[in-house]
Amino acid sequence: MSVTMTTRQVGDVTVIDASGRITLGEGSSAFRDTIKDLVTKGDKKILLNLGEVSYIDSSGIGELVSGFTTVSNSGGNLKLLSLTKRVQDLLQITKLYTVFEVFDEEAAGLASFN
């Protein structure tokens, strides 16, 4: 199964609920397209919920980083929510936990933008 991305608006924050696998090919391009679309629309506060993402490979990690850079360069913020243990491990191994702001609870993630 590839990744499914749905977006919802909570106040002025756009929450992306992702589920499935973010891997080389369809999964990573779907993620890239969603971020690009949001940035084009002018969304600057983006909370990416990875709670239902079962698998990310290095290509998927690359897309997370690229999304972070794209949103930052447009003057916005991309933060992460509800990481599974596997994704947490990947962020530890790759040292990306020093780059991303990560939240366990959605309310805390939303509040952090204001």
Place this chain on the structure above:
Amino acid sequence: MAASFQQETMEKSLDSTLDSVDFADQAAIEFARKVGFDEDDQNSISMAVRECMVNAVAHGNQYNARKKVYLKIEAMPNSLSILIGDEGNGFDENSVPDPLAQENLLRQSGRGLLLMRAFMDECEHSARTPSGTLVRLVKRLQES
């Protein structure tokens, strides 16, 4: 591990496609189960095999339909060994920028080798003849 464990080997020549990545991933998980690796270790093996196969298919063979990826999986009583070979132009480990260096943290690519090393007990690269790279990945069962 079952007392009746039989050493088992699989050898395949695969096309340079992402379907081959999925095939190798599934085959490695199946062999890992036979050896007796738990789910966490199976996930680690899956991650390393996918990274290695993507390197072979995308970077080594560059999706060239005329080039094949060699896959050999050996299940042994206490370990799993995986060989993955491509027919590309070779690979110099030292030429890969350190993905953990501060200035490289925001690079989009270059983390595959780091993940393979993190998730496996052994990860060795060697040159193939006449061309290409052979990677040997080994995961050992931990004594409980």
